[in-house]
Amino acid sequence: MTRSLRYVAFDQLHRDYGVLADARPAEDVIVMVESSAMLRGRDWHPERLFFYRSSARHFAQSLVASGFRVEFLKAASSRAGLLEVKARYPGVTLVVAEQSSFRQRARLADLADETLPNDFFLTPSEVFQSWANSHATHVMEHFYRQQRVRLGVLMEGGSPLGGAWNFDHDNRLPPPKNYQWPEPLQFALDEIDEAVAEEVAYRPSGAWSTTRAGALAQLENFLTQHFAAFGPYEDAMASTSWSMHHSLLSPYLNNGLLHPREVLDAVLERFSRGDIPIASAEGFVRQLIGWREYVHGMYWFQGPQYQEGNGLAATTPLLPLFDDATATSMNCVGSIIRDIDARAWTHHIPRLMVLSNLALLAGVDPQAFLAWMRRRFIDAAEWVMVPNVIGMGLHADGGAMMTKPYAAGGAYIHRMGSYCKDCPYNPKLRIGESACPFTTLYWDFLDRHRATFATNHRMAQQVHGLGRLADLPQVRQRAQVVLRGLAEGRI
Ligand SMILES: Cc1cc2nc3c(=O)[nH]c(=O)nc-3n(C[C@H](O)[C@H](O)[C@H](O)COP(=O)(O)OP(=O)(O)OC[C@H]3O[C@@H](n4cnc5c(N)ncnc54)[C@H](O)[C@@H]3O)c2cc1C
Numbered sequence: 001m002t003r004s005l006r007y008v009a010f011d012q013l014h015r016d017y018g019v020l021a022d023a024r025p026a027e028d029v030i031v032m033v034e035s036s037a038m039l040r041g042r043d044w045h046p047e048r049l050f051f052y053r054s055s056a057r058h059f060a061q062s063l064v065a066s067g068f069r070v071e072f073l074k075a076a077s078s079r080a081g082l083l084e085v086k087a088r089y090p091g092v093t094l095v096v097a098e099q100s101s102f103r104q105r106a107r108l109a110d111l112a113d114e115t116l117p118n119d120f121f122l123t124p125s126e127v128f129q130s131w132a133n134s135h136a137t138h139v140m141e142h143f144y145r146q147q148r149v150r151l152g153v154l155m156e157g158g159s160p161l162g163g164a165w166n167f168d169h170d171n172r173l174p175p176p177k178n179y180q181w182p183e184p185l186q187f188a189l190d191e192i193d194e195a196v197a198e199e200v201a202y203r204p205s206g207a208w209s210t211t212r213a214g215a216l217a218q219l220e221n222f223l224t225q226h227f228a229a230f231g232p233y234e235d236a237m238a239s240t241s242w243s244m245h246h247s248l249l250s251p252y253l254n255n256g257l258l259h260p261r262e263v264l265d266a267v268l269e270r271f272s273r274g275d276i277p278i279a280s281a282e283g284f285v286r287q288l289i290g291w292r293e294y295v296h297g298m299y300w301f302q303g304p305q306y307q308e309g310n311g312l313a314a315t316t317p318l319l320p321l322f323d324d325a326t327a328t329s330m331n332c333v334g335s336i337i338r339d340i341d342a343r344a345w346t347h348h349i350p351r352l353m354v355l356s357n358l359a360l361l362a363g364v365d366p367q368a369f370l371a372w373m374r375r376r377f378i379d380a381a382e383w384v385m386v387p388n389v390i391g392m393g394l395h396a397d398g399g400a401m402m403t404k405p406y407a408a409g410g411a412y413i414h415r416m417g418s419y420c421k422d423c424p425y426n427p428k429l430r431i432g433e434s435a436c437p438f439t440t441l442y443w444d445f446l447d448r449h450r451a452t453f454a455t456n457h458r459m460a461q462q463v464h465g466l467g468r469l470a471d472l473p474q475v476r477q478r479a480q481v482v483l484r485g486l487a488e489g490r491i
Pocket residue numbers: 245246247248249250251253254284287288291292293295346347348349351352356373377379380381384385388389392393
């Protein structure tokens with residue numbers, strides 16, 4: 001006798017959460033749908049296609065091994081698959097956990113007989129909504145401090161452990177010289193991986209595991225090899241290492257193979273042994289219980305229209321260099337695009353301060369850039385991509401998330417990265433053939449949006465700087481040359 005059908009979406013692959021938390025092998029049938037609309041609808045990076053497909057197949061296999069009956073369907077869409085399985089089990093209750101995007105929730109709304117809350121995050125939606133509704137502005141730092149207190153993380157009595165809420169002054173180091181970055185883990189393909197790789201006609205990089213065991217190994221590797229040094233170099237960019245000391249956990253956190261609670265517990269347990277500096281522990285915890293939960297909360301709080309924002313009226317079509325690293329001679333951008341081509345990932349600072357910064361300065365249409373990022377990253381999910389791109393990266397939400405845009409010239413990339421020494425451009429120059437495109441476009445961007453930012457006190461100093469530029473007319477001219485060159489793939 002079947003008690004219920006339980007739908008496990010491809011981003012809810014955890015035995016202890018969602019519809020599986022109280023599922024019983026003898027009574028419940030697990031439903032998984034490999035949707036061709038999801039997998040083939042966009043021009044996904046093949047690494048991402050492979051990762052999602054193979055992780056889901058491995059997970060289904062693990063459920064079968066633990067005694068579940070699993071209906072693993074291939075269908076045109078998840079909706080079509082669920083309709084098919086419902087027809088096979090007439091009268092049996094279909095249980096789903098809340099889907100992770102507005103679109104997917106709407107698509108499945110009328111199919112589920114029972115919908116469980118999405119518990120793949122540390123912050124129940126009522127908690128976030130209550131915080132957001134009770135604050136006029138939605139600054140991440142305020143939310144983060146409340147999270148620390150609410151979850152009792154790195155607290156001593158009512159105060160932050162170590163006497164400060166953040167250790168940013170310790171955590172903004174450039175990449176060290178002559179430093180040996182640990183080699184990232186490399187995962188061998190098993191039989192399921194090989195079959196999926198053949199289907200998607202792609203040789204995976206081996207950087208990502210498709211199993212829970214591999215995800216746990218990645219977590220353990222972070223704790224032993226990277227955690228202690230995570231903080232100081234979290235903002236640095238090194239051309240000699242694609243992964244540096246980052247955890248590489250986002251794909252597993254986002255498809256459910258790891259739950260943020262287990263990552264948090266593991267990190268706090270490791271910290272309790274006494275040899276992890278507080279700056280690294282706080283820096284990582286801030287990402288996990290702060291930024292991740294904050295962008296998730298903001299996605300739902302801002303509503304489905306948020307992703308259409310274009311507060312700076314940016315209309316430049318997507319630059320060719322985003323899909324073709326040979327279409328630029330900017331060493332930072334070219335190297336990062338090659339990293340993404342290789343394994344569908346680059347860390348936070350290249351995403352924000354190089355790729356989004358370039359799109360912001362060049363006035364790239366936010367929706368075109370958002371679509372590109374969705375296609376190219378292994379950890380892309382609507383709830384995380386939309387606030388990070390529309391709010392944080394492109395300031396396309398009129399400042400709802402960030403009080404000022406993350407706009408920077410070549411000096412920032414030069415200070416925090418190791419790309420400039422091998423680049424034909426000079427980060428210090430804003431005019432002339434050798435001027436760094438970031439530096440030229442930075443000043444031109446401030447000039448173009450002078451009126452918008454004039455009333456923003458956090459931008460006052462930057463806008464004021466424009467007044468000191470004796471060569472502003474030449475900067476404007478050079479910016480036009482750069483924008484044309486970028487559009488034609490010549491810069
Ligand atoms: C423009 C832009 C787009 C982004 N798109 C995505 C995306 O599609 N998917 C995604 O998971 N992250 C995204 N991020 C956030 C961040 O870049 C990645 O989470 C991080 O690089 C993943 O690598 P990691 O696991 O090694 O992270 P670490 O540096 O080790 O950080 C630990 C964890 O913190 C979380 N985290 C850190 N920053 C953020 C953030 N801003 N938003 C949400 N979670 C965060 C991630 O879960 C990450 O695994 C984006 C950031 C920017 C600026």
